[in-house]
Amino acid sequence: MNEQEFKNRTKQLGLRIIKLVEALPPGKTGDVLGKQILRSATSVGANYRAACRGKSAADVIAKLGIVEEEADETQYWLELIAEAGLVPLARITDLMAETNEIVAMTVASIKTLRNRQKSKNQ
Numbered sequence: 001m002n003e004q005e006f007k008n009r010t011k012q013l014g015l016r017i018i019k020l021v022e023a024l025p026p027g028k029t030g031d032v033l034g035k036q037i038l039r040s041a042t043s044v045g046a047n048y049r050a051a052c053r054g055k056s057a058a059d060v061i062a063k064l065g066i067v068e069e070e071a072d073e074t075q076y077w078l079e080l081i082a083e084a085g086l087v088p089l090a091r092i093t094d095l096m097a098e099t100n101e102i103v104a105m106t107v108a109s110i111k112t113l114r115n116r117q118k119s120k121n122q
Contacts, residue, residue, distance in 0.1 A: 001105070003052055010045035010067075013102060016095055017041035017074065024086055033086065037077035043070040044102065061113050068106045075099045 001009070021038050024030035047066045054060030078096050082089045 006105070007045065007049060007052070009098075010048045010102060013071075013074070013095075013098060014042040014045050016098075020081075020087065020092065020095065024081070029084060030086055033077055033081055033084070037074060037081070040070045040073040040077060041099075044074060048106075057113055057117050061110055061117075064106055064110050064113070068103060068110065071099055071103045071106060075103065 017037055021034040024034045044067055047063055047070060051060050051063035051067060054063055075096065078092055078099060081087050082092055082096075
């Protein structure tokens with residue numbers, strides 16, 4: 001997957017979460033969880049874009065670390081939303097899988113960049 005495809009994928013995650021938040025039931029729990037997941041999920045794409053503009057390998061790795069954290073946090077909020085019964089699990093299973101894949105791809109990218117850095121420094 002190239003940079004542009006991953007940018008699009010992370011943006012689509014944000015858009016899908018926006019739709020999910022709009023569908024949450026009204027009330028304090030839905031409002032709080034909605035705000036939390038909206039922030040973390042939209043941050044994934046924004047921080048990936050920032051990583052693509054990194055000034056050095058170390059800068060890119062640091063920014064990808066933020067992408068990893070925000071995607072993992074999004075996964076957590078999805079789990080809470082499902083387990084609290086705010087949305088049926090079946091409705092967000094694909095979204096949870098997509099978020100998990102984004103975490104895994106980001107971790108793999110970080111490992112690759114760290115290994116390249118180590119090879120250059122040896």
